[in-house]
């Protein structure tokens with residue numbers, strides 16, 4: 001019995017390799033405008049990364065002694081992880097609450113989350129001064145147990161594994177191993193539970209990183225509740241991302257989706273919009289409570305105070321109202337607009353905490369260099385390219401499709 | 415869920431959380447006063463701004479050729495990757511005074527609590543030191559330090575975090591920190607923190623008119639190994655007097671303690687919800703079937 005399994009595995013592995021190599025070939029046209037732009041940006045990013053490792057961080061970034069963290073941490077990692085929050089929320093809804101309606105978007109959301117994490121972790125490596133020592137806190141020769149960063153790093157790494165396992169049935173299906181798929185399906189529920197737990201903690205943990213910056217972060221943003229605020233906002237940030245991505249891929253990958261998927265798409269968007277609205281109410285309420293609690297009201301009529309008010313009004317209350325209105329009146333486009341506004345609001349909030357309201361009492365300021373922006377774009381494009389590569393090959397949108405022969409090739413694929 | 419997959423689920427969850435829970439238990443930094451931390455007392459009334467300490471520091475830290483610039487009154491110079499200590503001059507209500515600036519060697523340092531690799535270390539002797547072989551260059555120590563002290567070599571492809579180490583290596587050899595040894599005016603005194611606090615108080619009590627009645631470092635951010643006494647209130651000398659007395663690592667203990675709790679309680683809670691949801695969906699199906 002065991003021997004048989006071994007043989008099976010060996011054969012599977014061999015087949016997989018053959019299959020994988022054949023799948024590496026591009027499907028569809030290579031020379032599209034999108035591919036051209038993506039290739040240029042990614043190439044330029046690689047050049048910048050080369051100089052970053054050759055001459056140090058100072059050669060390509062505007063980071064300084066007062067601003068040790070810039071765009072790569074503030075946007076790529078801290079904002080990016082919030083955006084990737086959709087995966088744990090959707091798996092919670094589908095596997096725990098059994099909201100069957102959202103079944104069809106589980107895979108794409110998990111895949112998106114997984115890739116985001118992989119590339120944001122990649123961006124993190126670019127930002128580390130001595131990335132080769134990144135193994136230290138993992139192999140255990142140096143455990144900084146008191147460090148919030150330590151917890152975040154571990155939860156981050158484990159969550160990536162959990163997400164990979166959650167997505168892996170699609171991979172097994174892709175190269176046609178039913179046995180493996182079945183086994184992987186069996187552990188999905190467990191990985192989902194672990195994944196949700198890990199997510200809750202590292203989403204909050206990213207906020208907890210700033211607990212010790214009491215004297216540096218503006219009082220309107222500094223609060224001991226920052227982990228909770230980060231956690232709660234990651235819920236609607238992630239869902240808004242799902243809404244926006246969903247509408248984009250509905251256009252781009254429409255031929256990969258089953259008619260059923262198309263049909264339920266609107267329903268899903270309204271459902272997600274409703275949840276966003278509810279969670280945003282909670283968030284807004286929390287923010288107000290924190291504001292009263294913090295005794296920092298007198299800062300409200302300073303320039304940063306006005307900035308705080310605009311964050312609250314235009315990027316929290318306004319999208320909240322739009323979600324509420326459009327769910328009630330079934331306005332699909334307005335929901336999408338609300339989701340985009342929410343995402344902008346999350347970017348602003350995270351950058352406020354990490355950069356804009358950080359060191360508010362110092363004269364020094366930080367603005368990202370063009371190289372920092374370029375490399376950020378390169379990371380995003382790389383993610384999109386890999387996402388597309390996977391989506392056109394693996395059964396991401398349509399779980400029920402059993403064989404890989406009947407896959408439709410689409411016109412401008414990677 | 416059938417029974418087998420339930421068992422699989424539970425054991426997987428258990429496996430994954432147990433080591434994590436054990437690992438994430440926050441160790442508590444012991445209260446400082448039981449250990450005899452070494453410390454340095456800076457008596458600002460005695461400092462004449464000769465910058466001898468600056469030169470001695472450059473020498474002791476392998477940077478003897480660096481030419482520090484002269485200070486200007488009321489212009490704050492910062493420590494840098496080259497200069498781990500600097501002297502600044504301030505025009506105050508009682509005349510011009512000079513203040514030495516460097517790492518404060520906090521009793522419960524934010525930089526150490528921040529570090530996920532233990533590269534930043536609070537030694538039991540008192541100095542806070544940095545280990546090149548452990549650091550991964552995340553710069554969280556810089557973000558967390560309330561005194562803006564750790565400096566990062568942005569121009570290097572194998573960067574170091576640079577900060578005053580209280581000459582921990584020299585201390586091991588039984589020598590004094592370079593700055594203390596080279597101060598011609600005895601403005602710097604080396605000793606145990608307890609002794610120096612007593613000495614500082616003695617100076618203040620014996621010359622109550624010469625000193626402002628406060629020791630900077632006695633309890634700011636939970637106490638530091640650098641202690642300052644001054645003729646004028648500290649805000650006139652560029653000190654951050656708004657810092658609280660609570661040690662910064664304390665701000666994270668709530669979160670760190672919460673982690674293992676959530677890790678143990680959330681998974682069974684989720685299992686419970688899932689079971690309830692399943693039961694409910696079955697029931698609605700049955701109802702539908704019957705109809």
Ligand code: SF4
Nearest residue numbers: 517518520523525559
């Ligand atoms: S002053 Fe800053 S660098 Fe020095 S021990 Fe305190 S927290 Fe660490």
Ligand code: SF4
Nearest residue numbers: 529549550552553555
């Ligand atoms: S930069 Fe190095 S010393 Fe500072 S927190 Fe990160 S790993 Fe620790």
